[in-house]
Amino acid sequence: MKISMIRDLLDAEVLCSEESLDHEVYSACGSDMMSDVLAYVKDQAVLLTGLVNPQVIRTAEMMDMVCIVFVRSKRPTPAMVQMAEADGIVVMATSKRMYEACGMLYANGLIGTATHV
Amino acid sequence: MSEPLIFHFDVDGENFTSAGQASTQVKKNLRQLGLSPDIIRRVSIAMYEGEINMVIHADGGTADVGVTEEYVEIVLKDHGPGIPNVEQAMQEGFSTATDTIRSLGFGAGMGLPNMKRYTDSMEIDTVVGVGTTITMRVNL
Numbered sequence: 209m210k211i212s213m214i215r216d217l218l219d220a221e222v223l224c225s226e227e228s229l230d231h232e233v234y235s236a237c238g239s240d241m242m243s244d245v246l247a248y249v250k251d252q253a254v255l256l257t258g259l260v261n262p263q264v265i266r267t268a269e270m271m272d273m274v275c276i277v278f279v280r281s282k283r284p285t286p287a288m289v290q291m292a293e294a295d296g297i298v299v300m301a302t303s304k305r306m307y308e309a310c311g312m313l314y315a316n317g318l319i320g321t322a323t324h325v
Numbered sequence: 326m327s328e329p330l331i332f333h334f335d336v337d338g339e340n341f342t343s344a345g346q347a348s349t350q351v352k353k354n355l356r357q358l359g360l361s362p363d364i365i366r367r368v369s370i371a372m373y374e375g376e377i378n379m380v381i382h383a384d385g386g387t388a389d390v391g392v393t394e395e396y397v398e399i400v401l402k403d404h405g406p407g408i409p410n411v412e413q414a415m416q417e418g419f420s421t422a423t424d425t426i427r428s429l430g431f432g433a434g435m436g437l438p439n440m441k442r443y444t445d446s447m448e449i450d451t452v453v454g455v456g457t458t459i460t461m462r463v464n465l
């Protein structure tokens with residue numbers, strides 16, 4: 209799935225790195241616990257979260273993720289957006305809640321992966 | 326590279342926001358050295374979890390990362406409270422983190438298990454009331 213399709217499906221607002229919207233992604237995960245995200249390393253490309261602090265961006269960086277979606281109208285701070293932009297990570301915000309956002313992406317073919325290292 | 330390269334960092338225990346800066350820098354340095362993405366990711370995640378632990382459990386410390394031709398070694402040293410029961414601390418889900426830490430996205434009790442999972446060796450040297458030194462290696 210192209211990142212632009214995630215934007216369209218979730219009716220999300222893109223906050224940075226628009227130039228990467230054409231990038232293809234194949235898996236995603238949704239969580240507010242960063243250590244749970246860090247436990248599953250295999251090519252997780254998209255992170256959906258309702259947590260807002262700089263560690264969300266760092267976690268995505270460590271995992272080589274390419275897109276972060278903030279759910280239920282959470283807004284990252286300008287400093288967070290800057291961090292993500294410097295790493296080329298697409299950041300978007302949607303008013304959808306976690307369950308619905310994950311469900312819509314999954315139903316449209318973006319499946320999760322649960323492979324440990 | 327014949328001489329082992331060493332990167333040294335001070336990890337500020339007062340500042341949750343800056344936690345992970347050392348790991349971010351190491352990730353950049355290892356990229357410059359041309360190591361494989363898989364190795365870099367494993368080193369960064371293990372170090373990041375350890376760095377977060379130093380901030381949330383031990384008031385900060387130091388991180389030293391050495392790169393030789395055979396491995397990347399990460400040494401995380403703090404003068405925090407120490408870990409009374411390492412076997413218990415290593416279990417997935419065990420955590421003494423506060424609700425505040427949990428509300429920041431950490432404290433799931435997955436840090437030490439993740440560090441072990443992503444590295445080829447991990448040693449925990451800890452004395453209650455004195456501090457903790459964790460040495461991890463990822464083979465190249």
Ligand SMILES: Nc1ncnc2c1ncn2[C@@H]1O[C@H](COP(=O)(O)OP(=O)(O)O)[C@@H](O)[C@H]1O
Nearest residue numbers: 378382383407414420421432433434435436437
């Ligand atoms: N550097 C440290 N100093 C003191 N205690 C630590 C340190 N690192 C880990 N611990 C202890 O081990 C437990 C498990 O660590 P970890 O698996 O990273 O989970 P979490 O950090 O989510 O609590 C912590 O809750 C804490 O009690």
Ligand SMILES: [Mg+2]
Nearest residue numbers: 374378436437
């Ligand atoms: Mg931890």
